[in-house]
Amino acid sequence: MDRTSQRLLKEDRVHGDVMFPLAAYWIELPAGTPVLDTHWHEEAEFFMLLEGEILFQVDTDYFPLKAGEAVFIESGDIHAAYVSNDSPCKFCALVFHPDLLASAQYDTIQQTSILPLQEKRQSFPRHIRPGIPWQKELLIHLERMMEVYANKMSGFEVFIKGSLLIMLSLIAAEGRSVNHSQSDGADTTKINRLKKIILYIQDNYREPIRTRDLSELVPMSEGQFCRFFKAMTRKTPVDYINSYRIRQAADLLQQSERKISDIALEVGFDNASYFIKVFRKAMKCSPSEFRKGLGQAAGPGQLHP
Template sequence: MRRETLRENRVHGLPSFPVSVYPDVEQLNGNCILDCHWHDEMELILVRSGSALFQTDMQHTEVRAGEALFVNSGVLHAGYLHHDDHCVFSAVVFDPKMLLSHGPDVIQQRFIEPVLHKTLLPPVHMKGTETWGREILDSLNKILRDHNTRHPAKEISTKAQLYAIFASMYPQMIPAAGEPLEANTGLSKVERIKVALGYIHEHYQEPVRLKDIADKVGMSEGHFCRFFKQMVQKSPIEYINHYRIQKASLLLEQSDRKVVDIALEVGFDNLSYFIATFKKWNGMTPSCYRKEHGSQQIAFMPLPL
């Protein structure tokens, strides 16, 4: 699956049915299978083979084949190879608003909104060792099967299974305690890393100074670098370069612009450094990448809804 299909600004599904199904997501690069990001949609991830260590905000969970992970709206999440040397997973990403009613009702008030507003915390990890976990895995597998076979009523079936998943999760939910805010910024650790990532995503085409990002989150530069590495599993410079290479990869796929022009467009002012960095993350030079991917349709896109 191409990296761009999982970027946080992607539109999932259609306005009339905001659900996207990603059937087979594989390793991106190195030990990373899912780059650190977040989105307003909720997400259910089912590991098909292998295993991976998933980060959801400050929590880390190893998910093995046949197990699933729930990612709430706005939660920072990422995935890394841990004990296995590979991992393939499927994902269902959906806008929780599709489960709300036009007017207040007991389902919305009691079951959906508390999760959306994070006053109730649902279980993150579904192993299938207990009845409620098996029910969730069964519902998730049915969603994936219906979209794979293009079931004629997959829309209503998907919505029904999402309600069933919430019903199975509800008895396992716990009240949220809340994360303490940092006195100097009024932000939690997760919110601070979101600010830092947002700054990088907005300014990646420009020279990015670590001091400027550190100032944004109220930290010293040294403290910020340690904090960022702990949260994202990459140093700030590694993340900036990786994000730039993601953007360059997309431009190589979708245009015939010169490599040097693309390098400048995404924030590299040295062509040799750009080529070396590109090869580090993609395992090939920009020219080879264009030959392999430039004339092909993007693979493993969500099945049509």
């Protein structure tokens, strides 16, 4: 990841707090509901699929993910998940800042395990599967951490940090860790172009956004840009913009009693009827049903944890 692009495509949510920068999320989605829109965050993430089957994307890599498998997402990696069959989907995401594991002083653990993880030189495999014995151990630790986090038992923070350190010890054996510190130049160019586009969308979603405006940022012809954007996100620019606006609207619906028509205007829709139509398609319920908690969709969390 190009560190000069820190805000690009960046998720706004705070995971945990300064004292313990870690949070876990459980999301359950009915069949056919979108899973995760393209996004990134400074924190690392373990994404564990509990039910269903999906197609997962990390940067420019795509791979099928089955129930009982997990993905490790590096700090700054673009990631998304897509429906791959007509079945419900349930997953848990454990999101943490790598600094959580840092030693108070520079010691052997910091030198041999933490720093290489922070620099992506010695990291977890991207796709973690139970068919490989030592990876199955990683999955068992993940399940225990999520259970402890959910119950918030006394000392759960110590248990989780200790478990993450144990997981680092499991990848210390030769041939287990992965080096993600270097990436293909062409892929880096694509990723940075996408970040530039989505930063613009995030900063301007309240105003009209034309495809031509987005294509000129890269720069590309309008047709070339649309093909590029869909190849990277599996959405058209209009669909992605609408999806981002719906996420903002969902937050406002949960946080205030403002009129639905006012919220539609606030997030960039100039027509309330069209807003309701797009919202219903994305969230499987109307805005008023969502506000009352009557919808089946997972709310704003469905767009990303």
